Amino acid sequence: MSSSVAARCAFGAVALSLTAAANAGFVFQSAARETEASIGGVVVQSQATTSFTSWFGSARSTSVAQSILATLGSSLLADEMNFVGSAQVSSSGDATLAARSAATVTFTADAAAKVLWIADLWQEASGVGNAATISLAVVDLTASSVALAFTGPAIGSGAFAVSAGHTYRVSILATAASVSATNAVANYNVGFVSQVPAPGAVALLAVAGLAASRRR
Numbered sequence: 001m002s003s004s005v006a007a008r009c010a011f012g013a014v015a016l017s018l019t020a021a022a023n024a025g026f027v028f029q030s031a032a033r034e035t036e037a038s039i040g041g042v043v044v045q046s047q048a049t050t051s052f053t054s055w056f057g058s059a060r061s062t063s064v065a066q067s068i069l070a071t072l073g074s075s076l077l078a079d080e081m082n083f084v085g086s087a088q089v090s091s092s093g094d095a096t097l098a099a100r101s102a103a104t105v106t107f108t109a110d111a112a113a114k115v116l117w118i119a120d121l122w123q124e125a126s127g128v129g130n131a132a133t134i135s136l137a138v139v140d141l142t143a144s145s146v147a148l149a150f151t152g153p154a155i156g157s158g159a160f161a162v163s164a165g166h167t168y169r170v171s172i173l174a175t176a177a178s179v180s181a182t183n184a185v186a187n188y189n190v191g192f193v194s195q196v197p198a199p200g201a202v203a204l205l206a207v208a209g210l211a212a213s214r215r216r
Contacts, residue, residue, distance in 0.1 A: 025078045026107040026194060028052045029167060035059040035070035035085070036100040044068075052076050059099070066091040070099040070174075081105065081192040087132070087174040088185035101174045101186075106141070109162035113194045116159050120189040121152025123174075127182030134174045134186040142166040152186070162194070 034048035037059040047057035054075040061068045072085035087099035115138075123132040134152035138160065139145070147160045147168065162168060174186035 025110040026076070026081065027110050028076055029106040029108060031076060031103075031105045033057065033072055033074055033103045033105075034100070035072050035102075036098075037061050037068040037070055038098045038100075039068070040096045041098075065093055066095050066097060068097050068099050070101045072101045072103060074103060076105065079194050081170065083172055083188065083190045085172070085174055086185065086187045087176040088183075089130075089176045089178045090183050091178050091181055094180050096177075096179055098177045099175065101188075103170070103172045105170045106167060107170075108167045109164055109194070112164045113162050114159050115147075115162055116157075116193045116195065117148060118157040118191050119150055120155045121150065121187070123152045123186040125176070125178075125182060125184035127178065127180045127184075129179040130177065130182035130184050132174075132176045132184040132186040134188055135172070136188070136190055137169075137171045139169045139171070140166055141169055152188070 030050070031052055032048065032050055033055055034046065035057045036046040037044055039061060044061045045059040047059055049055045049057065056073040058069070058071045060070070067090045068088075070085075070087045072083070074083045075081070083103050085101040085103070087101045089097040089099050091097055119136055121134040121136065123134045125132040136148070136150040137146065138148040140147050142163075143166060147162070150156055170192070172188060172190060174188055176184040176186050178184055
């Protein structure tokens with residue numbers, strides 16, 4: 001086999017191997033996920049958890065003239081995090097209603113990695129003085145820097161780097177509130193996947209580099 005063919009085979013193997021990725025881990029430090037429904041500033045129903053397992057919570061209050069609903073479903077895995085939830089209020093007259101769906105998760109990165117993210121955030125409100133908000137943020141607590149800040153209504157995706165040993169905080173918050181007749185809603189669907197180059201790819205890069213240096 002000629003040196004040029006060998007080189008193409010070596011780099012082809014690298015390219016193929018790099019299409020696969022090994023998963024880096026999220027080492028979870030804390031997790032707070034909650035839903036809350038309130039009327040006139042008084043909480044009428046709520047659910048919360050601090051566990052690291054998959055969780056679904058909901059809080060609601062309904063009557064003929066008004067309704068409040070907050071939901072949150074999430075899973076925290078070694079290399080993947082997923083969140084889906086909603087906060088919404090509806091009233092046919094003047095009413096001080098509020099719904100809240102929130103998740104705050106802190107983790108330490110066990111390796112330098114690229115974290116892929118995708119998010120669908122939506123907010124909508126009608127009526128005077130009524131509002132809906134939705135936001136997503138990832139903060140590097142070790143370096144005191146923002147890794148990701150994303151607000152709705154928007155659909156987006158991308159990636160950010162995490163450093164080995166650094167601790168990060170993921171925050172998601174959806175709120176809906178009313179003081180008059182309204183329909184207000186904030187929804188979110190968010191996912192994170194952590195990836196590092198597969199060990200085989202790193203080894204092949206070294207082999208390819210050695211072959212290139214020998215040809216020179």
